[in-house]
Every structure is written in structure tokens, then in C-alpha cells.
Amino acid sequence: MDFELSEENRIFRTAIQDFAQKEIAPLVDEAEETHTFPVQLFKKLGEQGFLCPRYPVELGGGGGDKITECVMVEELNRVNPGIAAAVMAQSGLATQPIYRFGSEEQKEKFLIPAVKGEKIGAFGLTEPNVGSDAASIQTRAVRDGDSYVINGTKMFITNGPICDYVIVAAYTDPTKRGVGINLFIVEKGTPGFTVSRKLNKVGNRSAETGELVFEDCAVPAKNMIGEKEGGGFDQLSDTLISGRITYGARCTGTAQAAYDLTTQYAKERVQFGQPIVKFQNTRFKLAEMATHIDVMRTYTYQVARKYDQGKNVRKEAAMVKLFTADILQKILAQSMQIHGGYGYMMEYPIQRFWRDGRLYTVTEGTSEIQRLIIAKELGL
Numbered sequence: 031m032d033f034e035l036s037e038e039n040r041i042f043r044t045a046i047q048d049f050a051q052k053e054i055a056p057l058v059d060e061a062e063e064t065h066t067f068p069v070q071l072f073k074k075l076g077e078q079g080f081l082c083p084r085y086p087v088e089l090g091g092g093g094g095d096k097i098t099e100c101v102m103v104e105e106l107n108r109v110n111p112g113i114a115a116a117v118m119a120q121s122g123l124a125t126q127p128i129y130r131f132g133s134e135e136q137k138e139k140f141l142i143p144a145v146k147g148e149k150i151g152a153f154g155l156t157e158p159n160v161g162s163d164a165a166s167i168q169t170r171a172v173r174d175g176d177s178y179v180i181n182g183t184k185m186f187i188t189n190g191p192i193c194d195y196v197i198v199a200a201y202t203d204p205t206k207r208g209v210g211i212n213l214f215i216v217e218k219g220t221p222g223f224t225v226s227r228k229l230n231k232v233g234n235r236s237a238e239t240g241e242l243v244f245e246d247c248a249v250p251a252k253n254m255i256g257e258k259e260g261g262g263f264d265q266l267s268d269t270l271i272s273g274r275i276t277y278g279a280r281c282t283g284t285a286q287a288a289y290d291l292t293t294q295y296a297k298e299r300v301q302f303g304q305p306i307v308k309f310q311n312t313r314f315k316l317a318e319m320a321t322h323i324d325v326m327r328t329y330t331y332q333v334a335r336k337y338d339q340g341k342n343v344r345k346e347a348a349m350v351k352l353f354t355a356d357i358l359q360k361i362l363a364q365s366m367q368i369h370g371g372y373g374y375m376m377e378y379p380i381q382r383f384w385r386d387g388r389l390y391t392v393t394e395g396t397s398e399i400q401r402l403i404i405a406k407e408l409g410l
């Protein structure tokens with residue numbers, strides 16, 4: 031696949047690999063143990079143009095494209111999917127709605143500092159009682175003079191506990207299902223906005239995830255994204271389509287890390303007088319894994335390229351997420367099996383990728399929801 035990447039993309043891949051090894055790898059163990067994202071990384075990534083590499087240079091970005099963002103996400107996932115989760119929330123969910131639909135003032139105040147890593151963003155759609163059925167969110171935003179008063183609770187929000195602002199989906203007109211939703215930027219410190227708890231997760235422990243509560247939380251009307259009430263569902267869709275392609279890179283990077291660790295282990299572990307990599311069963315599994323990873327990567331980058339060309343990739347983005355997240359589960363299961371009992375020990379890193387990767391058939395639309403989208407797009 032690499033030969034199809036542009037020269038810029040290849041140079042970027044080498045640069046982000048170096049950065050990840052030097053600046054991120056040494057932080058991983060402590061971040062995982064303490065369930066804490068090393069926030070200083072945002073600024074370091076931002077300074078290099080690595081944090082949000084697809085946004086224009088004049089906004090502080092790397093001036094790249096969707097493929098560049100995928101390269102970044104793939105490489106960070108190879109090192110640590112938890113840290114990558116926090117970064118990709120910033121490069122996608124927490125910035126894209128402002129980039130695509132925000133006012134100049136919102137770009138100045140929130141987007142540029144986020145792209146530079148000076149502000150941490152989050153994105154709140156999911157609620158305690160509403161996940162897949164996003165049009166059923168219960169959060170409300172009611173106009174009151176120059177403000178909107180927001181009431182509701184957002185669940186499982188990546189970067190929630192550490193964010194400087196969160197983009198919140200709320201109904202301005204609950205009588206219009208889906209259509210009556212708007213997105214609002216809520217700043218940390220706004221009265222009525224609290225992080226009610228930081229959640230204790232099975233994996234991706236170096237990303238911080240929280241439950242956010244909005245209680246009579248008045249935000250300036252100018253913090254609404256878009257010029258009129260309604261239309262937020264389209265903004266959500268736009269953001270999620272892009273995110274599903276990024277998920278292909280996330281799954282590919284995690285799969286590559288699992289393959290690399292497993293190959294190394296299989297070469298070192300000796301049973302019946304020979305390294306287990308010599309058994310046909312192991313070699314077949316590794317060969318199949320490598321094949322799947324190649325297809326995952328190729329398909330992800332192909333769809334990213336179509337996205338960069340401005341094509342409608344609603345169906346393909348769902349296919350990327352469905353395929354890569356589901357195949358990853360098989361790759362992780364095979365990796366664990368080849369590691370035998372040691373794979374189940376916390377001191378071996380494969381368990382971390384296994385725990386982290388388990389998430390990907392759930393977040394940003396479950397595999398079942400991707401199937402629903404694909405079926406609809408196929409006209410079934």
C-alpha cells in the first residue's frame with residue numbers, strides 16, 4: 031500500500047513514527063496505570079502540526095488531507111491506542127463540526143487553539159439512555175435572550191474529564207425528530223457544566239472518559255454551531271462519516287501492533303524443540319493476519335482518498351468501520367492464542383491491545399449500526 035501514498039504522506043509517516051517512539055512510548059506505562067492522559071502531549075503534537083494534520087496551516091494544522099490524519103492515527107495506535115483515542119477525538123469529533131460549520135469567531139476562539147494543542151476538546155452525543163438511536167437524545171437547549179439554557183447528561187465522553195470545551199448535541203426543537211438538533215460549544219467553567227464522574231474502563235485506559243452533566247447551563251447563543259436552529263443532525267453525520275474512516279486507521283494500527291508483537295513472540299517461544307513460528311498452524315495464522323491487515327490498510331486509504339476528492343462515502347465509510355473493526359477482533363483473538371498463557375499476563379503488552387481493540391465494534395456507531403447504514407445505502 032505504501033507505494034500509493036504520496037511523497038508527503040510517506041515523509042509524514044516517518045516523522046510521526048519517530049515522534050511516537052521518542053515522545054509517546056516512554057509515557058505509556060504510567061498513563062495506563064494511572065488512567066491519565068499525559069496532557070502535555072497535546073501541545074507537543076500541536077507544535078509539530080501532528081495533532082490535527084489535515085487542517086490548513088493558517089488554522090495551525092499540518093495542511094494535509096484525510097489520508098494524513100489516517101497515517102497519524104494508524105501510527106499512534108501502533109504505540110498506544112488509549113493515547114491515540116484522545117488525540118483522534120481532538121483531530122476529528124471535537125474540531126470537525128467547528129471547522130466545517132463554525133463561525134469565524136468560533137474558529138478563532140476554539141478551533142485554532144485546539145489544532146495547536148492549547149485547548150482540549152470533547153464531543154458529547156451519547157447519553158446514559160441513548161446510544162445508537164442518536165435522534166432520541168434527551169438533552170434540550172432552550173433559547174433565553176442571548177443564551178441557550180442546556181439541560182441533559184452526556185455519557186462515555188472521551189476527553190470529557192480534561193476538556194476545555196465540549197461540543198454538545200441538544201434539541202432546540204424536540205418536535206422535529208433528528209432535524210431539531212443543534213450543536214453547542216460549552217466551555218469548561220460555565221456554571222451548570224460539571225464532570226460528574228471519570229469512568230473506569232476495561233481498556234484504552236490512558237484516554238480519559240467521563241460523564242458530563244448540564245444543569246441549567248446557559249451558553250452564549252453565538253456558541254451554537256451553524257446559523258439557524260436545526261440542522262445539527264447533518265453536522266453530526268458529516269463528523270461521523272469522517273470518523274468512521276479514521277476508525278479504519280485505528281483498527282489497522284492496532285492490528286499491526288498485535289501482529290508485530292505476536293510474530294516476535296512466536297519466533298522466541300520454543301516448544302517441542304523449535305520456535306512455535308515453525309508450526310504450520312502458527313505460520314498460517316500469521317499469514318492470514320498479515321493478509322487481513324493489508325486489506326484493512328488498503329481499503330481505509332482508498333476510502334480516505336475518495337473522501338479527499340469530495341466524493342460521497344457514507345456507505346464506504348460504514349464499510350471501512352464494519353470490516354476493519356470486525357476483522358480486528360479475529361486478529362486479536364489469534365494473537366492472544368499464539369501467546370498462550372503469557373498473553374493473559376498483564377506484563378505482556380498484547381493484552382493491552384486486546385482490551386483496547388475490543389472497543390472498536392462499539393464506539394462511533396456499533397457494527398450493527400454500520401450494517402444498518404450500509405443496507406440503507408444499498409437500497410435494501
Ligand SMILES: Cc1cc2nc3c(=O)[nH]c(=O)nc-3n(C[C@H](O)[C@H](O)[C@H](O)COP(=O)(O)OP(=O)(O)OC[C@H]3O[C@@H](n4cnc5c(N)ncnc54)[C@H](O)[C@@H]3O)c2cc1C
Nearest residue numbers: 153154155156160161162186187188392393394395396398
Ligand atoms: C470508551 C468509550 C468512548 C466513547 N467516546 C464517546 C465520545 O467521545 N462521545 C460520544 O458521544 N460517545 C462516545 N462513546 C459512546 C459510543 O459511541 C456508544 O457506546 C455507541 O454509540 C453505542 O451506544 P450504547 O453504548 O448506548 O449501546 P446501545 O445503543 O444501547 O446498543 C447496545 C447493543 O444493541 C445493539 N443495537 C442497538 N440498536 C440496534 C438496532 N437498531 N439493530 C440492531 N442492533 C442494535 C447495538 O449494536 C449494541 O450491540 C464512547 C463509548 C465508549 C465505551
